[in-house]
Amino acid sequence: MTKVSKAALIRAAAVVGVVVLAGCSKEPEELPVSFSKDVMPVLQKHCSECHLSGGVGEVASGLDLSSYESTMKGTKFGAIVRPGDSTSSTLSILTEGRADPSINMPHGDRPPLSKEETGIIAKWINQGAENN
Numbered sequence: 001m002t003k004v005s006k007a008a009l010i011r012a013a014a015v016v017g018v019v020v021l022a023g024c025s026k027e028p029e030e031l032p033v034s035f036s037k038d039v040m041p042v043l044q045k046h047c048s049e050c051h052l053s054g055g056v057g058e059v060a061s062g063l064d065l066s067s068y069e070s071t072m073k074g075t076k077f078g079a080i081v082r083p084g085d086s087t088s089s090t091l092s093i094l095t096e097g098r099a100d101p102s103i104n105m106p107h108g109d110r111p112p113l114s115k116e117e118t119g120i121i122a123k124w125i126n127q128g129a130e131n132n
């Protein structure tokens with residue numbers, strides 16, 4: 001192996017190292033998600049119409065999405081958020097379209113949440129679903 005190619009290999013390895021390190025540094029999903037600043041606006045945009053006190057969704061299911069407390073309380077059948085586990089949280093299952101189309105949320109002809117919006121909800125749940 002010549003000196004030049006060895007140097008080139010080291011440089012290449014260094015570049016790989018930098019890329020790997022960059023991959024390990026704070027990814028957007030590791031930044032803390034805030035309920036009030038990040039999650040609430042998504043719920044207000046897509047759910048408030050029906051899930052505020054007296055709305056059709058609230059009357060039918062008991063789910064009031066107007067505050068942290070009421071969101072954590074869930075429906076008349078129980079919680080829709082399992083802190084730390086978005087995979088099994090009803091809130092994520094329905095908004096990510098993982099349930100039967102007839103029960104996914106939002107209901108009816110409303111547009112589904114974007115990947116970014118469902119990602120915000122999932123991250124917040126996985127980070128512990130705090131009142132932050």
Ligand code: HEC
Binds near residue numbers: 049060075077
């Ligand atoms: C157009 C009205 C409407 C909108 C918008 C809406 N919902 Fe609903 N939601 C309902 C109705 C009505 C029910 C009662 C159960 C049913 O008919 O499926 C319900 C029920 C639910 C339930 C209980 C489901 C169950 O199986 O017990 C959850 C959870 C829910 N909604 C979450 C949401 C979320 C989160 C959003 C926003 C992303 C949302 N909904 C937007 C009307 C709506």
